[in-house]
Amino acid sequence: MTHAQGAGESGLGRLIELHGVNVAGDAMVAVALANTLFFSVPTGEARGRVALYLLITMAPFAVMAPVVGPLLDRFRHGRRYAIAATMLGRCFATWVLAGAVASEGLALYPAAFGCLVASKAYGVTRSATVPRLLPRGGTLVSSNSRISLAGIVSGALGAGLAGLLALAGPQWPLRAAFLVFLAGMVLALRLPRRVDSTLGETRTTLSLDETGPIPRRSSVGGAVVIALRANGALRAFSGFLIMFLAFLLREEPVGGLDDTLALALVAGAAGLGNTIGTTIGARLRTRAPEAVIVVVLGVATLAAGAGGFFYGVATVLTVALAAGLAQSLGKLSLDAIVQRDVPEAVRTSAFARSETLLQLSWVVGGGVGIALPLDGRLGLGLAAVGLATMLVLTLRSTTRRTLHPADQS
CATH class of the missing domain: 1.20.1250.20 (MFS general substrate transporter like domains)
Structure with missing residues (x-):
């Protein structure tokens, strides 16, 4: 299905599969953090935790976000490796997060920030990659629709799996996310070489x-x-x-x-x-x-x-x-x-x-x-x-x- 309508020949099918893996991994991280910061404590304490999470992770990202695009512009000749790097970064971050949620250590916040930045950097780089992989006669709208639908399905599956794994402990969805992002890194490196072209x-x-x-x-x-x-x-x-x-x-x-x-x-x-x-x-x-x-x-x-x-x-x-x-x-x-x-x-x-x-x-x-x-x-x-x-x-x-x-x- 991901390789239909010319997507296999153009390479878009591989990007659709990669995006599905990415969203599934992000969904697992989101479920794990929600259980740790939100559902496991009373409402008042949860609001304080999430506020602290936003302050420590979102505020630095708000400062960094305007330079993400220009920074990635400098790596236009290596977009496959840039996407793979965002996956590798989240592999490391989710492994650290798994230990942090189990021990309630302070490493939770910098690791979560790393996941956030890598996820947003993936989104930027992926959007810049799509025009290079359009099937013959295809449009950005139809291609992005297919990518989005794959993300919706895989995100639901990832969240469901994370919910089941969370029953065994808060760290297990993050351990699974580590494996998902590892697979994503491999898929990123298998994207067609022309996504690296700046011609x-x-x-x-x-x-x-x-x-x-x-x-x-x-x-x-x-x-x-x-x-x-x-x-x-x-x-x-x-x-x-x-x-x-x-x-x-x-x-x-x-x-x-x-x-x-x-x-x-x-x-x-x-x-x-x-x-x-x-x-x-x-x-x-x-x-x-x-x-x-x-x-x-x-x-x-x-x-x-x-x-x-x-x-x-x-x-x-x-x-x-x-x-x-x-x-x-x-x-x-x-x-x-x-x-x-x-x-x-x-x-x-x-x-x-x-x-x-x-x-x-x-x-x-x-x-x-x-x-x-x-x-x-x-x-x-x-x-x-x-x-x-x-x-x-x-x-x-x-x-x-x-x-x-x-x-x-």
Whole structure:
């Protein structure tokens, strides 16, 4: 299945398999850390632990994220080895984490930070690799849809396996993740050699004009920046919901549900939304991506607003479903705009830099989610205001480009 529709000949099939392994390993790490930091202690203590985790791991990453893309640009001639290095780094980090969770040692936090940075670096490098492996007649949207679907399936399998292994002890999901990332390193080295090629590539900036601060670099144009800005808001919304609802539903289960059941339902709704968005994106391909981004921003805004005004089981699940759908469909629409508007010579660099910005947006959203008071109406209401603001900005920018096409850069 991973090698169908020309993916075997182009090498995309190998990247799909690699991404499945990567997501399965990340899911195992996430389950292990959730058990250690969240489920194994009372709510108040759990919030303090996760806040400390965010401070020690996310804050340094927020500083480092802007340089990840430019740093990886310097290794464009060795992307296979860069991806393999992110797998090897997580092998080491998960082994250290396994010992740390068993002994409750301080090594937990630097090892978790290492996993986080390596995971985000993988995402950046993988996004820059996809354009080199497109099947004949294939598009970035359809290829990324296939990669995302493989990630959804393997992530669910990895999380389920980690949950079973956790019954034997908190370190065992991490031991298994070590083996998964080791397999990922081997798969990364087996990617086609052409992913290392930089023939015809040029570095790019994410500016709205051709006067970037770095000489001999190309800007990507206004449409890409507008789409990236909207996707940043959606990615921040996703990070916010994960952190905010995790604590809110544990302390105040919605609708009288058991807290574990409530969290499972929300996670399932988000996963379903992600799957629906990916499936729709594959069918829409490149049709009116700007309009799709506006629509999904509107859907997310309405869902968050409904959750703020009518907080309950149905609205919380709707918010999770809408967030998953909006994030996946919005990202696929961004891919379509990049493929349409960005010259092939700078497309790879544009992917690397845009993915870095999206990862940083998630970090910012997660930080806001952990900092807000645990009030469902307040939190979702503020999220709706933020999304509505971005919706207005996106509509205004898109309308201006439509009415004044000569000003498009």
